[in-house]
Amino acid sequence: MKLYDQHLHSANSVDSRSDPGDVVRAAIGAGLAGVTFTEHYDPHESEWDVCIYDYERIAQAVAVLREQYGDQIFIGHGIEVDYQRERMPYVLDHLTSHRFDLVILAVHFFDGRALHHREHWGSLSPDAATRAYLATVLEAAQLALELDRRGQRPFDVLAHLDLVKRYTQRYFGCYDVASHRAAIDSILQTCLAANLIPELNCSSLRQSLPETLPADWAVRRYADLGGRAMTLGSDAHALEHVGAGLDEGAAILQENAIRHQAVFMNRQRYDLPLEEEDREVGHAFRA
Numbered sequence: 001m002k003l004y005d006q007h008l009h010s011a012n013s014v015d016s017r018s019d020p021g022d023v024v025r026a027a028i029g030a031g032l033a034g035v036t037f038t039e040h041y042d043p044h045e046s047e048w049d050v051c052i053y054d055y056e057r058i059a060q061a062v063a064v065l066r067e068q069y070g071d072q073i074f075i076g077h078g079i080e081v082d083y084q085r086e087r088m089p090y091v092l093d094h095l096t097s098h099r100f101d102l103v104i105l106a107v108h109f110f111d112g113r114a115l116h117h118r119e120h121w122g123s124l125s126p127d128a129a130t131r132a133y134l135a136t137v138l139e140a141a142q143l144a145l146e147l148d149r150r151g152q153r154p155f156d157v158l159a160h161l162d163l164v165k166r167y168t169q170r171y172f173g174c175y176d177v178a179s180h181r182a183a184i185d186s187i188l189q190t191c192l193a194a195n196l197i198p199e200l201n202c203s204s205l206r207q208s209l210p211e212t213l214p215a216d217w218a219v220r221r222y223a224d225l226g227g228r229a230m231t232l233g234s235d236a237h238a239l240e241h242v243g244a245g246l247d248e249g250a251a252i253l254q255e256n257a258i259r260h261q262a263v264f265m266n267r268q269r270y271d272l273p274l275e276e277e278d279r280e281v282g283h284a285f286r287a
Contacts (some may be wrong), residue, residue: 002033003246004074004263004272006102007159007199007233012058013039014051016237020061021068023242028073030243034263036076036102037062038233041094043087044109053079055098076265078102080159083140084109092147095154102264104199105144106159110136115167126168126175133164134183141187145194153195156264157231160201160213161187169208177215184214188222197262197269198222200253202245203235212245216252223257229271231262250274 009016010023020037027035039058042051062077069075078101081091095103110133113120121129137158144155162184165175177184191198201213212219219230232249236242250261253274260271 002031003232003243003250004034004036004261005032005234005236005243005246006034006036006076006078006157006231006264007038007080007104007201008035008236008242009039009080010037010061012037012054012061013237014042015040018237018239021065022239023236024065024069024073024075026239026242028069032073032243032246034074034076035242036078036264038078038080038102038104040082041079041091042082042108043084043091044082044114046114047082053094074265076101078104078264080104080106081155082109083107083136083143085139085143088143092152092154099266101266102157103155103267104157104159105140105155105196107133107137107140107161107163110164115164118171121167121171126172127179129168130162130164130175130177130180131183134162134177134180134187137161138183138187138190141190141194141196144196145190148194148196153267155196156267156269157197157199157262158187158191159199159233160203160235161198162214162218163201166204166207166209166213175209178217181221184218185221185225188218188225188227191222192226197229197231198227199231199233200249201233201235202249203233203241205245205248206241212249212252216256219252219258220256227258229260229262229269230258231264
């Protein structure tokens with residue numbers, strides 16, 4: 001089964017030290033069909049000066065690697081945009097003035113709080129934080145829908161939609177997203193309306209959680225609502241994690257009625273069958 005890792009980072013992101021060439025070689029060694037570098041674009045004022053997205057440097061690295069390894073593996077130039085509503089005009093200008101294979105929309109802040117800074121949480125309980133975080137994810141998906149209705153398509157994929165559980169587990173030793181099924185439903189329904197593909201993020205499988213982001217029951221619900229395909233991502237920041245968990249993630253998709261991996265190239269979506277016998281019927285899709 002040839003899989004595409006469409007969410008990973010290199011030293012062009014502030015929180016990774018991996019050489020892009022080493023990432024591609026690791027992906028080839030892992031038998032992947034493709035990788036897309038989705039380096040962080042963090043517009044929040046507290047991170048803007050540190051998380052510098054150098055488009056030209058990344059584009060040049062991808063071009064060189066395509067020349068070297070393009071006959072062995074697809075190498076994509078993507079971006080992971082952190083949702084900040086008040087910064088969207090600036091973000092949208094950046095997206096429309098540059099070329100990408102894939103644009104990921106991700107939520108790392110909620111109510112002005114950074115998920116990854118424990119001190120930002122204050123006295124919030126895991127349940128309250130989960131509720132507030134999912135409300136922000138819904139707001140981000142609704143923005144994508146609003147823009148789609150205006151004829152704009154700045155985002156392709158919604159990343160790790162229940163990422164909050166990584167941190168409730170880390171900070172409190174517990175997580176519960178299943179109690180918030182109504183919120184998950186609203187997010188998934190909005191994604192479908194906005195042609196925004198949810199990602200199955202496999203990073204949690206190598207961390208402290210026993211399930212993907214989102215869990216299998218949310219994948220099944222997406223299929224029940226009419227979803228056809230999802231993307232797969234390792235969210236690797238280190239070489240040893242390139243492609244990690246993708247086989248298990250692909251199995252979760254198939255077991256829960258998602259038969260296709262959505263792959264983005266030059267902002268064009270391709271729905272590629274996950275089952276070998278259906279491989280020849282993969283096709284381009286763009287709603």
